[in-house]
Amino acid sequence: MKTLTESGAKWMLRLRYHLFKGEMTRLDKFLAWAEANRLVISVLSTVLIAGTAALDWILPYTSVGFLYLIPILLSAASLSSGQIVALALFCAYLRESFDPLQDGAGSHGIPAPFVLNPLQWANGSTGRFLVAAAGFAMTGFFFSELNHRRRLLAAHLKEREDNEQQVRVLIETSPLAILTLDAAGRVQLANESARELLGFDENDDEDPLPGKAVAPYLPILKRFLDGQRGGGIRTSVECKGQRRGGEVFLAHVWLSTYRTSLGSGLAAVVWDASENLRDREGAGLDSMMATSRVLIGAMSHEIRNLAAAAATAHAAMGENSSEPGHAEQYQALGSLIRGLEKIAASGLRVASDREAVVADLDTVLDETRIVIEPGLREAGIELVWDVHSGLPLVQADHHSLLQVFVNLARNSRQALEKTAVGGTRQVRVSAGVERDLVIVRVSDTGPGVAHPDELFKPFQPGAQSLGLGLYISQAILRAHGGGLRHEPQERGSCFAVELWPAENPSESR
Secondary structure, three states, rough: OOOHHHHHHHHHHHHHHHHHHHOOOOOHHHHHHHHHOOOHHHHHHHHHHHHHHHHHOOOOOOHHHHHHHHHHHHHHOOOOOOHHHHHHHHHHHHHHHHHHHHHOHHHHHHOOOOOOHHHOOOOOOOHHHHHHHHHHHHHHHHHHHHHHHHHHHHHHHHHHHHHHHHHHHHHOOOOOEEEOOOOEEEEEEEEEHHHHHHHHHHHHHHOOOOOOOOOOHHHHHHHHHOOOOOOOEEEHHHHHHHHOOOOOOEEEEEEEEEEEOEEEEEEEEEEEHHOOOOOHHHHHHHHHHHHHHHHHHHHHHHHHHHHHHHHHHHHHOOOOOOOOOOHHHHHHHHHHHHEEEEHHEEEEEEHOOOOOEEHHOOOHHHHHHHHHHHHHHHOOOEEEOOOOOOOOOOOHHHHHHHHHHHHHOOOOHHOOOOOOOOOEEEEOOOOEOOOOOOEEEEEEEEOOOOOHHHHHHOOOOOOOOOOOOHHHHHHHHHHHEEEEEEEOOOEEEEEEEEOOOOOOOOOOO
């Protein structure tokens, strides 16, 4: 029995090896064929059993009962447990019936070629019958278990192969470049996107990317691989990348290191962020220019008001005076006032020289939440987001409007940081359409505003930075026909952003 078990284990190892190689052993092929052709196997087993019984009858004094193992081995893969036991009992019965030890078991001591009646069997036949039946049954069970293990192993390997195939398809069709490196920093595997990113031709078999050192293309990967100490690294980094033709690009890399039997390995997912960098910087420049025009317009408006007041005082002074040199001073003051008026007029023309823009308020608010929520969570402040999708498009610059909302949320956070930890610390953002306007409110449960009438004045004492946040925010919104106002409430502060829907243009524009 031990020999059969060891043989079965060795066969399973060979089967596993061949299946992993995509091959099948002869025994595995036979077991699969026997399971799929049960009728043929049943007929062959019946013929073999009948042939063995006939041979046993022809040779009454020669034991050939061991040949019953052949039909049992042949049919075990296609039989159930009960059927194996029944077949083993039947084969053991035939073996014992034709056993030479039955000699003299017949009536009157006459030798009989076979004894079919178990009651007439010779002494010890029952024990031999049970031993033979157990041996046949265990042999059948052994091969049945081998076939069961073969099915489980084949199913497992098929599932694993399907999963690996799906992973290969996912990796190969990924728009992101995926690389794996060995301990020496050479590329082991690279998908099509990685080959395109680094400038390698997919059909160039003479100079493929696998096997190349990664240092000339993504030196940061080699440095991470060389600098690994102890545990693995999982991080992301932006770095310089270089294609085979020498073109430089901005690479955003997600990487992780792992241990293998040959040393450290590294897997990396690389994204060419050059276009994103260009778009980001272009959008930042456009936003800065838009904000600058708004600020210039607001300052020019203040300068024009001051110049108008000075011009009124200048006219009241008159040109006649008894004091010497008064006429020269009067003319100099007039020149200064006219210069201020020209500066204010130029600034207002620059501010008005802009294109009409439309912003998707849903997208702006989603980006606002992404920007402000982590900081509020870290400060222990709850964000209540009472904004529903489907808000209309509004007349505003996307990035400038985002700056307004972020500035309001930042002011609320600074106010709430002064509140005791035990109290309610909450920022609420809500949005809706009221009186043909889109109103976005940012409120908090902070200490409130002591002097609301001075909120939108620049350079306020005690304000964060230069005290220009609310002043510039209001100027940005007014430039697009909207507005920013403070709404009194019992506790905390609330700022309402007023925006004109795109389908309902502002009359002031």
